[in-house]
Amino acid sequence: MSNKRALTDRESALPALAEAFREHGFEGATLASLSKATGLGKGSLYNFFPGGKDEMMEAVLENIDGWFADAIFSPLENVSDPAAAVTAMFDDVTAYFRSGRRVCVVGCLGLNSSGETFAVKVKDYFARWISALAHCLEVAKVPPAMAVDLAEEAVSGIQGAIVLARALGDDASFQRIVRRLQSTLLDAIGRYG
Amino acid sequence: MSNKRALTDRESALPALAEAFREHGFEGATLASLSKATGLGKGSLYNFFPGGKDEMMEAVLENIDGWFADAIFSPLENVSDPAAAVTAMFDDVTAYFRSGRRVCVVGCLGLNSSGETFAVKVKDYFARWISALAHCLEVAKVPPAMAVDLAEEAVSGIQGAIVLARALGDDASFQRIVRRLQSTLLDAIGRYG
DNA sequence: CAAAGTTTGTACCGATAGGTACAAGGCAAC
DNA sequence: GTTGCCTTGTACCTATCGGTACAAACTTTG
Numbered sequence: 196m197s198n199k200r201a202l203t204d205r206e207s208a209l210p211a212l213a214e215a216f217r218e219h220g221f222e223g224a225t226l227a228s229l230s231k232a233t234g235l236g237k238g239s240l241y242n243f244f245p246g247g248k249d250e251m252m253e254a255v256l257e258n259i260d261g262w263f264a265d266a267i268f269s270p271l272e273n274v275s276d277p278a279a280a281v282t283a284m285f286d287d288v289t290a291y292f293r294s295g296r297r298v299c300v301v302g303c304l305g306l307n308s309s310g311e312t313f314a315v316k317v318k319d320y321f322a323r324w325i326s327a328l329a330h331c332l333e334v335a336k337v338p339p340a341m342a343v344d345l346a347e348e349a350v351s352g353i354q355g356a357i358v359l360a361r362a363l364g365d366d367a368s369f370q371r372i373v374r375r376l377q378s379t380l381l382d383a384i385g386r387y388g
Numbered sequence: 389m390s391n392k393r394a395l396t397d398r399e400s401a402l403p404a405l406a407e408a409f410r411e412h413g414f415e416g417a418t419l420a421s422l423s424k425a426t427g428l429g430k431g432s433l434y435n436f437f438p439g440g441k442d443e444m445m446e447a448v449l450e451n452i453d454g455w456f457a458d459a460i461f462s463p464l465e466n467v468s469d470p471a472a473a474v475t476a477m478f479d480d481v482t483a484y485f486r487s488g489r490r491v492c493v494v495g496c497l498g499l500n501s502s503g504e505t506f507a508v509k510v511k512d513y514f515a516r517w518i519s520a521l522a523h524c525l526e527v528a529k530v531p532p533a534m535a536v537d538l539a540e541e542a543v544s545g546i547q548g549a550i551v552l553a554r555a556l557g558d559d560a561s562f563q564r565i566v567r568r569l570q571s572t573l574l575d576a577i578g579r580y581g
Numbered sequence: 582c583a584a585a586g587t588t589t590g591t592a593c594c595g596a597t598a599g600g601t602a603c604a605a606g607g608c609a610a611c
Numbered sequence: 612g613t614t615g616c617c618t619t620g621t622a623c624c625t626a627t628c629g630g631t632a633c634a635a636a637c638t639t640t641g
Contacts, residue, residue: 217500218501219415219500219501219502220413220416220499220500220502222412222416223413223416223500223501223502225627225628225629226628226630227627227628236589236590236591237589237590237591237629237630237631238588238590238591238633239590242587242588247629247630298500299551302551302555303499303500305554305555306413306491306496306554307411307412307416307491308412309412309413309416317555318555318556318557321552347552347561347564347565348545348565348568350548350552351548351549351551351552351561352541352544352545352548353548354547354552355543355544355545355546355549356548357499358492358498358544358548359540359544361498361499362494362510362513362514363511363514363515364507364511368544372540375541397618418597418599419599420598429618429620430599430600430619430621431620432618434600435619440599
């Protein structure tokens with residue numbers, strides 16, 4: 196297979212690209228910084244991503260979305276033990292966002308106008324997260340309207356915790372907030388399950 | 389007074405500057421866009437803000453902080469009726485952030501490395517908000533540890549609501565989340581007050 | 582090894598970034 | 612009206628932006 200190498204390298208550059216976008220934002224990330232982050236020259240970068248920065252971000256979003264689909268969304272959508280699934284979600288999310296030290300690329304994109312190009316992907320990511328979590332709560336017999344409300348609150352709360360933890364430079368606050376969100380959900384599950 | 393005009397114009401440019409920084413972020417806001425937003429030429433901009441973009445953002449932060457100090461922090465710090473103060477805070481915040489359509493400049497600054505220059509101001513803003521709100525809850529006889537937790541949760545929750553509402557393009561979600569946060573606080577006040 | 586295709590560094594492009602210099606214009610005080 | 616200060620537009624600077632071109636180097640295939 197002639198394109199095996201190419202695809203592999205393109206794929207393996209994504210985490211570094213994601214990290215660079217996380218650190219500097221989409222506008223703030225220059226080709227020079229992306230080149231340094233990945234260890235690839237400009238030539239290679241444009242070889243793998245002919246569409247430039249836009250295509251790189253697109254690929255990064257796809258990659259992130261894939262990770263979340265596997266690690267977060269699917270387990271919630273195909274849940275058998277809701278309480279365990281919720282606990283696992285919070286554990287995975289805390290690890291993924293490094294207790295708020297790591298920023299959510301998707302959330303950040305939505306915040307300024309440079310991300311308008313990716314608006315659909317951003318929206319879908321959050322919509323799917325909320326509906327997956329709401330489904331999980333409904334399986335635990337939480338009334339549908341309340342399930343959606345709680346799911347929305349939890350996803351939003353995680354984003355807020357990232358903002359606050361970054362602003363205060365204090366991941367302990369992230370942990371506290373997320374722990375509270377988790378018990379709110381577990382309480383609801385316990386109440387109806 | 390010879391410098392009255394100058395100071396007035398500098399001050400009156402701040403809202404437009406803030407809006408431009410909100411829309412494009414700090415890195416994304418170019419001098420051209422700042423010039424267009426304020427209606428001031430480059431010459432005037434550098435006359436009022438010799439330090440360039442950094443000084444403009446500094447002034448914008450100062451301005452925002454002043455507004456919050458007057459409208460949000462002080463009423464919480466010098467509270468007599470905690471329930472009314474909390475309700476007023478949520479009303480003012482909802483109006484200020486236009487139900488999440490408007491982004492929080494301070495929160496955004498904390499998210500990427502371009503805001504490191506302003507880290508102290510960002511941190512102080514959130515720290516003061518949380519401690520003012522916690523104080524308000526303590527006046528309502530909420531136990532101190534719980535007051536801090538609730539305050540942290542509320543401030544963080546507002547930031548999360550902005551992120552989510554922007555991402556989904558749906559201010560109704562902002563309203564729902566903020567209403568929930570408000571009742572959580574009012575419940576606590578009612579329970580102990 | 583030779584042929585064919587991939588991957589890479591380097592040099593380069595026009596556009597625009599943030600910032601400076603400065604002369605012309607506007608405005609108050611006398 | 613004239614003086615002196617403040618304000619402003621324009622022209623200009625260098626650095627860097629995202630992006631292109633392309634030949635050299637490397638792989639893979641036979």
